[in-house]
Amino acid sequence: MKKWIVASLLVLPLTASAAPIEMRAAGSLKNAMSDIVAAYQLESGQAVNSSFAPSGLLRKRIEAGEAVDVFASANIKHPQTLQRNELAESVVMFAQNQMCAIAQADIELSSQNLLQKMLSSNIRLGTSTPKADPSGDYAWKVFAKADVLTAGAQQQLETKALQLTGGENSKKAPAGRNTYGWVMENKRADIFLTYCTNAVLAQKEVPNLKVVQLPKELAVGANYGMVVLKAAKPDAWKLAMFVLSENGQSILADYGFSAPLKL
Known part of the structure; x- marks a missing residue:
């Protein structure tokens, strides 16, 4: 975003309107964005209705006519x-976020042997759903990188x-x-590829889970994009402004996101 656009957003007055702002955001943002919305409501007096789901499914709901004011996606593609x-x-x-691997306690896993383990026939590898959820799309990017290291790895x-x-x-x-955490606790996968922020939250719920960083050869970052819908209420830009503000960016950073606009 151009600096003058950010600056113009940051000086908008925070005055409340009667109708709640409708925000839709990626599931991986639920904890952080819930705190951001709570802080915004406290500061502005403006009510906000929030709903969280995979970004691709949210985009389809918006395209189908769901009344949404602000959409925060786990990728840039859906807002674009x-x-x-x-x-x-x-x-x-x-x-911004990064992809990590979560593993069951009995899996001997490290960044160095991650690809070997994922390719092993006795390892159940879990991902999210491509196209519906950007986390799945990012996992497929990891697979494409794996093909450079091991021929045929992507297809496998x-x-x-x-x-x-x-x-x-x-x-x-x-x-x-x-x-x-729930998926891994129920033993539905041995290794699961997801955002590092999700992995940390899963490990908090199920402490014996392992969280492993991807080696640089497989590393994939996630850029999160936000838009205000053209049919949005006038005050919607004020909520978007708050997400971009120092307060909003600090909350995102507290949850492990890289906050590119953090002052």
Whole structure:
């Protein structure tokens, strides 16, 4: 985003309107964005209704006519699609993440042997659902990088990957549970590729899980994009401004996101 656009957002007055702002955000943002929304409501007096789901499914809901004011995606592509179809304003990258691996306690896993373990026939490899959830798309990028290191690895990994989360028909974790902690606790995968922020939250719920960083040869970063919809309420830009503010960026950083606009 151009600096003058950020600056103009940061000086908008925070005055409340009667109708709640409707925010939709990626599931991986639930904890951080819930805190951001709570802080914004306290400061502005403006009510906000939030809903969290895989970004691709949220984009489809918006395209189908769901009334949404602000959309925060786990990638840039879905907001850009809405912008290209003249449903949204300019796309802003407001946070970054990285992919990590979660492993069961009995899996001898390190960054160095991660690819070997993922390719092993006796390892069940879990991912989210590509196209519906950017986490799945990022996992497929990891597989493409693996093919450079081991010929045929991409096809093998794509074939064996269990798409356990993020799809329209994926089994849902009980209310209040971290999806990935729940999946791993129920032994549905031996290794699961997801965002590092998700992995840390999963390990907090299931302490015996291992969290392993991807080696630099397989490392994949995630850029998060936000848009205000063209049909949004006038005050929607004020919520977007708060996400971009020092307060919003600090909350994102507290949850392990790289906050590119943090002052």
